[in-house]
Amino acid sequence: MACCCAAARAAAGDRSAPRNRQIAAALGAHAASRGRTLLELAFSWLASRPAVASVIAGATSPEQVRANAAAVGFRLTDADLHEIDRLAPLPPGAPGA
Secondary structure, three states: OHHHHHHHHHHHOOOOHHHHHHHHHHHHHHHHHOOOOHHHHHHHHHHHOOOOOOOOOOOOOHHHHHHHHHHHOOOOOHHHHHHHHHHOOOOOOOOOO
């Protein structure tokens, strides 16, 4: 997913870090405007992708387990999915692009 990958690359400090931070911030703002977290947005986006059979998440604390469980019930609308595609377009040739 663009938002998760962008955040990971930004943390790693690669050359695309500034753009990825912008994407992560825009996606975070979009999630917050709907009263959701970036985690909930990411889980729902992944679950909406035809190529994704299952969303697998790890947790190292009870709080993360609760957040992961809460994210499962959230479903993005078609309008949300279109906005995410606008904010974080998949590169040409990427699966699902």
